[in-house]
Amino acid sequence: xxxxxxxxxxxxxxxxxxxxxxxxxxxxxxxxxxxxxxxxxxxxxxxxxxxxxxxxxxxxxxxxxxxxxxxxxxxxxxxxxxxxxxxxxxxxxxxxxxxxxxxxxxxxxxxxxxxxxxxxxxxxxxxxxxxxxxxxxxxxxxxxxxxxxxxxxxxxxxxxxxxxxxxxxxxxxxxxxxxxxxxxxxxxxxxxxxxxxxxxxxxxxxxxxxxxxxxxxxxxxxxxxxxxxxxxxxxxxxxxxxxxxxxxxxxxxxxxxxxxxxxxxxxxxxxxxxxxxxxxxxxxxxxxxxxxxxxxxxxxxxxxxxxxxxxxxxxxxxxxxxxxxxxxxxxxxxxxxxxxxxxxxxxxxxxxxxxxxxxxxxxxxxxxxxxxxxxxxxxxxxxxxxxxxxxxxxxxxxxxxxxxxxxxxxxxxxxxxxxxxxxxxxxxxxxxxxxxxxxxxxxxxxxxxxxxxxxxxxxxxxxxxxxxxxxxxxxxxxxxxxxxxxxxxxxxxxxx
Amino acid sequence: xxxxxxxxxxxxxxxxxxxxxxxxxxxxxxxxxxxxxxxxxxxxxxxxxxxxxxxxxxxxxxxxxxxxxxxxxxxxxxxxxxxxxxxxxxxxxxxxxxxxxxxxxxxxxxxxxxxxxxxxxxxxxxxxxxxxxxxxxxxxxxxxxxxxxxxxxxxxxxxxxxxxxxxxxxxxxxxxxxxxxxxxxxxxxxxxxxxxxxxxxxxxxxxxxxxxxxxxxxxxxxxxxxxxxxxxxxxxxxxxxxxxxxxxxxxxxxxxxxxxxxxxxxxxxxxxxxxxxxxxxxxxxxxxxxxxxxxxxxxxxxxxxxxxxxxxxxxxxxxxxxxxxxxxxxxxxxxxxxxxxxxxxxxxxxxxxxxxxxxxxxxxxxxxxxxxxxxxxxxxxxxxxxxxxxxxxxxxxxxxxxxxxxxxxxxxxxxxxxxxxxxxxxxxxxxxxxxxxxxxxxxxxxxxxxxxxxxxxxxxxxxxxxxxxxxxxxxxxxxxxxxxxxxxxxxxxxxx
Numbered sequence: 001x002x003x004x005x006x007x008x009x010x011x012x013x014x015x016x017x018x019x020x021x022x023x024x025x026x027x028x029x030x031x032x033x034x035x036x037x038x039x040x041x042x043x044x045x046x047x048x049x050x051x052x053x054x055x056x057x058x059x060x061x062x063x064x065x066x067x068x069x070x071x072x073x074x075x076x077x078x079x080x081x082x083x084x085x086x087x088x089x090x091x092x093x094x095x096x097x098x099x100x101x102x103x104x105x106x107x108x109x110x111x112x113x114x115x116x117x118x119x120x121x122x123x124x125x126x127x128x129x130x131x132x133x134x135x136x137x138x139x140x141x142x143x144x145x146x147x148x149x150x151x152x153x154x155x156x157x158x159x160x161x162x163x164x165x166x167x168x169x170x171x172x173x174x175x176x177x178x179x180x181x182x183x184x185x186x187x188x189x190x191x192x193x194x195x196x197x198x199x200x201x202x203x204x205x206x207x208x209x210x211x212x213x214x215x216x217x218x219x220x221x222x223x224x225x226x227x228x229x230x231x232x233x234x235x236x237x238x239x240x241x242x243x244x245x246x247x248x249x250x251x252x253x254x255x256x257x258x259x260x261x262x263x264x265x266x267x268x269x270x271x272x273x274x275x276x277x278x279x280x281x282x283x284x285x286x287x288x289x290x291x292x293x294x295x296x297x298x299x300x301x302x303x304x305x306x307x308x309x310x311x312x313x314x315x316x317x318x319x320x321x322x323x324x325x326x327x328x329x330x331x332x333x334x335x336x337x338x339x340x341x342x343x344x345x346x347x348x349x350x351x352x353x354x355x356x357x358x359x360x361x362x363x364x365x366x367x368x369x370x371x372x373x374x375x376x377x378x379x380x381x382x383x384x385x386x387x388x389x390x391x392x393x394x395x396x397x398x399x400x401x402x403x404x405x406x407x408x409x410x411x412x413x414x415x416x417x418x419x420x421x422x423x424x425x426x427x428x429x430x431x432x433x434x435x436x437x438x439x440x441x442x443x444x445x446x447x448x449x450x451x452x453x454x455x456x457x458x459x460x461x462x463x464x465x466x467x468x469x470x471x472x473x474x475x476x477x478x479x480x481x482x483x484x485x486x487x488x489x490x491x492x493x494x495x496x
Numbered sequence: 497x498x499x500x501x502x503x504x505x506x507x508x509x510x511x512x513x514x515x516x517x518x519x520x521x522x523x524x525x526x527x528x529x530x531x532x533x534x535x536x537x538x539x540x541x542x543x544x545x546x547x548x549x550x551x552x553x554x555x556x557x558x559x560x561x562x563x564x565x566x567x568x569x570x571x572x573x574x575x576x577x578x579x580x581x582x583x584x585x586x587x588x589x590x591x592x593x594x595x596x597x598x599x600x601x602x603x604x605x606x607x608x609x610x611x612x613x614x615x616x617x618x619x620x621x622x623x624x625x626x627x628x629x630x631x632x633x634x635x636x637x638x639x640x641x642x643x644x645x646x647x648x649x650x651x652x653x654x655x656x657x658x659x660x661x662x663x664x665x666x667x668x669x670x671x672x673x674x675x676x677x678x679x680x681x682x683x684x685x686x687x688x689x690x691x692x693x694x695x696x697x698x699x700x701x702x703x704x705x706x707x708x709x710x711x712x713x714x715x716x717x718x719x720x721x722x723x724x725x726x727x728x729x730x731x732x733x734x735x736x737x738x739x740x741x742x743x744x745x746x747x748x749x750x751x752x753x754x755x756x757x758x759x760x761x762x763x764x765x766x767x768x769x770x771x772x773x774x775x776x777x778x779x780x781x782x783x784x785x786x787x788x789x790x791x792x793x794x795x796x797x798x799x800x801x802x803x804x805x806x807x808x809x810x811x812x813x814x815x816x817x818x819x820x821x822x823x824x825x826x827x828x829x830x831x832x833x834x835x836x837x838x839x840x841x842x843x844x845x846x847x848x849x850x851x852x853x854x855x856x857x858x859x860x861x862x863x864x865x866x867x868x869x870x871x872x873x874x875x876x877x878x879x880x881x882x883x884x885x886x887x888x889x890x891x892x893x894x895x896x897x898x899x900x901x902x903x904x905x906x907x908x909x910x911x912x913x914x915x916x917x918x919x920x921x922x923x924x925x926x927x928x929x930x931x932x933x934x935x936x937x938x939x940x941x942x943x944x945x946x947x948x949x950x951x952x953x954x955x956x957x958x959x960x961x962x963x964x965x966x967x968x969x970x971x972x973x974x975x976x977x978x979x980x981x982x983x984x985x986x987x988x989x990x991x992x
Contacts, residue, residue, distance in 0.1 A: 197821055197841075233833075
């Protein structure tokens with residue numbers, strides 16, 4: 001039984017190279033014309049999006065103020081001001097009186113203690129309906145025929161260098177997933193193996209001829225069996241890429257300067273696909289940092305030395321090499337090594353190492369500590385014009401958890417949190433808080449998950465004392481933005 | 497407690513690119529001048545190596561006959577002929593009367609049933625003494641000062657396309673490890689952290705000035721702590737590279753056409769470093785095949801498309817794309833994806849995929865099923881001049897197991913085997929044979945490990961019946977060369 005699964009939004013991580021040439025998405029959501037989501041459809045907190053729901057072209061600049069919070073918080077202008085107050089750091093949750101979030105999900109957030117003007121976290125929780133693009137056989141869809149698919153969606157986005165990328169991703173990433181799933185609506189509802197090949201033009205004359213569908217019965221002797229699950233994984237992977245590409249296209253109009261990490265949960269047909277961007281202990285989360293992705297970064301620098309611009313070396317050294325050490329032998333490791341060995345110091349070893357530092361101080365190109373995420377298209381090395389984006393990957397790591405394989409009790413929860421939570425809270429402390437808070441409520445009280453999210457945020461924020469935010473043990477609380485989803489996996493009225 | 501750990505020689509696996517420019521090994525062993533190993537020093541089975549122990553230059557061609565077996569088998573010319581007999585497939589083990597292998601290691605081997613002229617497996621088991629190159633401080637070594645280091649070494653080498661690469665590796669790889677460890681003799685025996693920097697010229701005047709040693713007390717604010725263990729790992733990693741480079745240099749003289757996988761165990765200062773080239777279930781082994789290394793191969797092909805020569809595509813498709821499917825949409829995945837998605841088929845998708853097939857039939861460039869190993873410098877794509885070596889990696893995966901952390905009983909063994917064993921024998925079957933054979937002997941009877949190795953080889957070979965070699969369950973036995981080491985981890989007279 002899964003008990004208190006945790007995951008965490010985390011570090012953007014560097015990529016294995018520039019993204020490959022990709023097939024064009026036939027019907028890309030744009031930043032303003034995306035239709036509103038399926039229920040819940042609470043209005044987005046002010047300022048309202050200009051042109052929301054309209055068919056404005058993709059490059060239209062939205063007339064937006066500088067700050068917004070998740071729609072489901074239903075913040076009034078006064079509430080928004082309070083949420084934006086670094087001194088009070090009031091914890092925000094959806095109102096008791098409003099529509100409950102799907103699955104009775106709990107949510108709480110708090111702004112940082114002043115490190116940025118606004119809260120750079122964003123969140124999204126939606127039920128999204130996917131209508132098939134057309135029938136698999138290529139025949140035009142009959143309106144009465146075929147059911148669409150619904151998926152549940154939770155997303156946390158941890159922005160850096162501004163909140164625009166996080167805000168854009170929170171508004172649009174699920175639309176890209178919706179778009180990518182359109183092809184799969186019928187396929188996923190058909191128990192037979194997916195067709196390996198689809199006709200070229202949806203609904204084109206003659207394309208209903210099913211001989212165009214080259215299924216597993218093909219004459220080719222060797223072919224792989226592709227599962228339904230791997231199609232959903234592929235759809236989510238592509239959705240992240242299209243999201244990142246859209247940010248690249250629209251970054252000037254939208255002033256998307258920074259980037260964001262993303263932690264997304266998709267529930268579809270009984271399975272939860274968890275896209276993890278950080279985490280420590282529980283298998284469904286993994287950190288992506290210059291340290292954990294060292295070998296991939298080094299390999300890219302080695303294979304494409306032009307990306308290092310003569311300023312960096314792909315070799316790692318345990319500390320900066322000094323000019324007077326030329327000719328001596330220093331410990332190093334390259335992209336294929338996990339151990340260290342000595343090498344004679346040459347002139348180009350004096351360049352700054354692509355990867356350096358440890359732990360929270362680990363940096364790629366002396367600039368960034370996260371190496372996967374969305375955005376950052378304009379990011380350059382400090383006092384240089386060398387672009388960093390080629391090393392950043394927007395590909396998610398997708399893990400699939402089959403909810404139907406387990407019997408979950410009301411105390412089984414999936415905790416999603418941004419860095420603000422995990423920087424100061426251990427897994428064990430989260431588990432203890434889950435125990436303490438949930439046991440204080442009746443198992444069928446749906447408000448217990450919001451109470452838990454609030455307790456986790458408060459526990460990471462602390463209280464103002466001794467000129468700072470302090471935890472009960474007098475250590476510093478998190479000065480970062482803190483956002484937490486608590487998703488009950490076996491709670492009342494959930495996905496069953 | 498470690499019980500019946502297994503590991504296996506396996507598939508060569510493709511690399512993350514051509515090896516980087518590497519520091520030169522100051523004193524590379526060459527194929528003929530390597531001094532004989534520390535005890536046991538049984539003569540190598542005939543044909544004897546010409547020039548063994550002499551100082552012949554590295555490129556000297558050895559006058560060798562076409563077939564040899566491990567020295568420790570002490571085969572007479574008649575015994576060698578029997579070992580080379582595909583019809584009888586007699587199991588070979590070291591003679592009872594001879595010197596026992598270190599740690600009372602058991603060993604058994606059998607030739608294939610005819611797939612190649614000779615046994616293409618090779619094995620090596622040695623105790624190797626490492627004398628320091630000089631003192632760490634750079635002062636000339638005083639003969640009376642400082643102890644050298646001993647390491648125990650077991651190696652299995654599974655050749656393909658000829659036995660020369662396996663034979664060469666079995667003779668020289670431990671010499672390269674010895675060479676790489678020379679710098680570390682004093683460092684490893686000093687409990688203080690390793691120096692990050694060594695003086696340039698060993699023993700040069702003035703280099704005994706210890707201010708050249710920039711230790712962890714350096715003024716640089718950030719430096720990594722490098723462990724002794726990671727130095728040994730780095731030494732082993734580098735030794736594999738130097739071995740592969742030596743094969744490249746000497747391949748014409750030695751007619752090293754093929755390649756080999758390597759599975760090596762090094763015991764040094766209480767720890768076993770296990771270099772794994774295959775394996776399935778136990779954490780200390782991992783398979784390297786076109787399937788398991790797909791993303792690395794694809795990334796290399798994507799970043800260096802010239803390596804694909806216009807003949808291959810780095811994209812994977814579930815089956816071969818057919819020209820008539822141009823314009824249709826086919827499932828694919830690229831180097832960043834674990835899931836599958838549809839893409840419109842374009843002209844270049846008709847190229848052969850870099851990686852195709854499944855399981856034992858998985859192939860890289862339609863040619864090779866193993867993607868890491870030594871040798872294969874001349875390997876080309878079938879009916880093409882496209883070289884395959886750039887995709888093959890000679891970097892090992894090194895895992896460290898601290899023997900002193902556990903109390904081992906005489907039944908705790910490390911089983912190393914070549915493909916011939918693991919192709920037809922499951923982990924569970926090996927474990928059952930370990931139980932059965934060891935319990936039939938007294939715990940302090942050192943011959944039990946040879947008996948176990950023989951039983952494992954016999955169990956994989958089967959007996960001749962119905963025009964083939966059959967197992968008791970009537971399935972086909974392995975027609976491959978089969979070689980097995982059984983290393984007792986807590987047996988009598990072992991490493992304590």
